[in-house]
Amino acid sequence: MAEEKYIGYEFKEETGINEIDSKGEVLIHKKSGARIVLVNNNDDNKVFSIAFKTPPEDSTGLPHILEHSVLCGSRKFPSKEPFVELAKGSLNTFLNAMTFPDKTMYPVASRNEKDFFNLMDVYLDAVFFPNIYKYPEIFKQEGWHYEIVDSDHPRLEISGVVYNEMKGAYSTPEELLMRKVQETLYPNTPYAHDSGGDPEKIPELTYERFIKFHKRYYHPSNAYIYAYGNINKSKFLDFIDREYLSNFDREYIKSDIPLQNPLGSLREYEFLYPISKGESELDKTYFSLNFSIGTATDPVLTMAFSIIEYLLLETPASPLKNALIKEGIGKDVFGVFESSLLQPHFSIVIKNSNGDKKTMFKKVVFDTLNNLVKNGIDKKLIEASINIFEFKLREADYRGLPKGLVYHIKMMESWLYDSDPFIHLRYDSHLI
Template identity: 25%
Template structure:
């Protein structure tokens, strides 16, 4: 009976997934090039106002890294009509929350307000775009904030510099080779005029998408958008540089000494194609199969069964131009990182040689169905996905149909893509080991 109930529950869950609610939206352009996406959702009396700018750390120069992330902080300093230090007070006093985040490819700002404060959210984001105050006081203040973030999240955090070291070894030409937080030396050397020029170049309506999602009146929302954003001047037409990395044909070996750790870590990283490609989506399934959670092949074998590691996991970086699939492991006792690598490679060879079982294939489909539904389960997730699919993928309809692409991937493709990208001569092997000397901040 228990087994039957579980089977029934599973079928009901899958039935719900199959009929996941479609995300309806409307999109249009203002005369200044700002792309607008509107999504009405009456489920709750809240509204998200968000702006995604097509600028990330890859748009910096090698001697001025960290600018995009710096602006994530700097553009909360204040505007012509919002006094310094008042931004967060206005948001919280009106029942809202707000935040921002930066990647290699884009920067995203958003507010979540009660729906009766939609006009306030639109005004604040228009102020951020048109009237930010970029002065030396703000630059100096945020410089210290970013330095503290770097110390806390990277330099003084155990294993905190893994991604930074992987990127600088995996990329030779592409700006992905530096970290999003950048170099404090570069930020210290930058002049106020350089910060102002960076803002003028990238934080323009024609390099942005505005998403308004939640309980909204479409006609009224359009009026307010025209009122607050329509008069913002169009920026220069950007010509994005493209960078082509040569294929990795020999194993890259690197060592990094971390003064904050006592256990060495194995790190193996593979360069993968743009997240917009079919192969990248196949690799998403492969990553989940091998290393996503305690039921994955690597965890079950190396941690649970053989007791060789304290932890096995993976970090996937799906990005606009190239991605990375990073597998890591912490050896236990007398086990070495080389021992872990050998076990890991055995599982990859199995994947490259044999088709995964039909049961494992269906499990992957169920996992991705669940992730797809969850990603659109609240208005905040819908808003960010609408912006992301428009700006980075060039296909906003993926918010509703990307799961169909995953469903169309076959077991044969999983085997063939593993053979194409996950070979020993196509990766970085990083020995991430303890050090006795402290990092100089």
């Protein structure tokens, strides 16, 4: 009887998610193969999102350029800038699109039901029926093109929305560092490539490959559709079936992401980043030690390392941060636990240092960690860190972002890899 709950859909699961006072439902659209999760509760700030698994094949920024381009008009909404018009005229509480290392997401949120369905309509039409097929100039505008600059001394320069955006990103040392961390930790996987785009590689992308990527990955069989809040479920499911999903037949889309085998030993890499002409190189060095940590589908491990990163590097009493600062290796220390990949990574970073401090940096990190393993960590610091982490989870204050959006991002850390979409939302048992 459960399988017939929604016409056109295979009903897979219904479960309570007590931590966020919600009920979760997992469905598959029978004709197209689209995956759907409904998170039902009394929150009137409704969230819709459609995501696609988009592992990059190189560093031309294809997933990023496509994310921009599909929002430049579509079959039902031919305006060149529907995104801008929505931002001005909609009652949305969130409106954006995001390119991650292995997925692309299109989320919207609104408290008004009519507005919510309109936003959803615009986004679904954009991803499935974009104007990129009719107007190749969209690719040039959002990706890259040549333009003549300086009328007095004309010359050709490369420009483009994503190209210019990534030139800025690649001039920021911390952003560039994190890109290189991913590239070197996972050299035999799609994570070795920059989904956002390396400015040196972006001009290698052709319109033909751009279109091929859309045809391959922007299909319901490769889609993850999410709705959150006090949604009229039947109306929602009927709408996406009638208007979009029923137009497609199920396909097999090869988008699997392989695991990176262990590298075997500590490897060292050195990269350069730009500074201003005439600027001193003194105190401009960054060091990082980086570790691949299990898989994102292990909720206990990912939660533990989120707490460990905070405990070691973010509090006034953090033992690793204090040890590095005490030795005068650099002016600042921070940690990163990146869990939005199949294989998360943990990074210890020191900034405003100098090249001759590399050996000391490694020694202090490993000596401190070995000492903590041998003698233990202050129990009060552990308890305080867990309590703070738990408070943040229960408070669910995400600095203006809709809660439902943050929950979706967390869900994708398991759902994208064919695991239970709710494991990262069920945290009570992990904190006992």
